[in-house]
Amino acid sequence: MSASSPQPSFFRPVAPRDIPDDDHPALDMPPWMGPPWHVAPAIVALDREVGRSSDTVVSLVLARVYREGVALRLAVRVAETGRLARQRIWGYLDRAHGRGQLDERFDPTGLRWGVRFADGRTVTTQDDSPWARGDVTDTQVEGPVLEGLARPQGYADSWEREFWVWPTPPGATFEVGVEWTARGIPETVTELDAEALDAASARARPLWL
Template sequence: MDFFTAPPAHDREPEEERVLPPWLGPSDTVLGRTVDISRTLFHSEALAIVLTSAVAFPEGVKLHVRIVARPVEGVNKDTWWERRDLMFERSHSRFRPGKALEDEILRFGVRFSDGGKATTVDGRPRYDGEWPPPPPDGPVLQQHSGGGGSGSDRLISLRWSLWLWPLPPAEPFEVAVEWPAFDVPLTFTEIDGAAIAAAAEHARPYWP
């Protein structure tokens, strides 16, 4: 007789499947269409922030950002590693509504021609137990899944993935970045919304 045996199976009611609403992320059953953007959002001797590409979906667009830093003359090794730790640990720091943003928090945003905007520090859309939750009043921009990075004594590289809902109109819009702790002032870069909108038309489901 075996000493260790598996517990008996329990009869469980099947859980209700919850489909992620589009303002929280793209559908995992749809293959988005990639758009090569390669726009520099900020550049200095020590730091570069580049919007490398976008993946367009019918409901929105995922924006891929690469952040790369290097030591420059006058920065000693201790300062360099302190900066590395700040980039990895504090750039994603949580913030409290109604409180001033810490300088270490990396901020991204978008601004449209009609004056509408969304930022990564607006906070996630909230709901009170209702499912599906009601859609937000305005556009949403938030850090999405994926990303990561690496660091050494000569280079730091971070990857961010942002989800913008809804799909921006087929006209130019601006991407904003600001990072006070790393001397990045509020900077706007124009993006071709028409290319993203056209790519979204070619997104397709994995199964019909």
């Protein structure tokens, strides 16, 4: 039996080219700014509703936990079936996501939320970001800090975005407060397990040693 002919490659040949070296040292980023580079976080499933009305649900989906802080994934789901109606809601959240003083288009009846530590310290999306103070350094930021991460994601009836909370909430529990008057959600406070996040932070590890 004769051997079958080899199949042609999916890919056309590419001529080799010189690529200049672009090896930069790792960015020395203060921990309040966001997750550390080159670290694999521990993942903690939260799956907790933190605000609800007849047509809107706000929930915390999961936490990516580092030793320095935690990235909380906030999700909004709405009952609207019209594409344009959903796009208007997502457009508002993309602009403001509850951050008030940094966005002149913030609706005073819009989404606002925040975190309260067991020691009483509180940060909400109505507080100024440390970035608003201009040239900040790690020593000028006491925390807690709540910062948006990356770009929001909207699909069908849901909108999601991650937020950096620094430092990792201390103590046994912490609280998340949500209010969205325009969507019928009154101020709602939910207690969450801070010890689970603290335990998970020990599992965060460098990707390369």
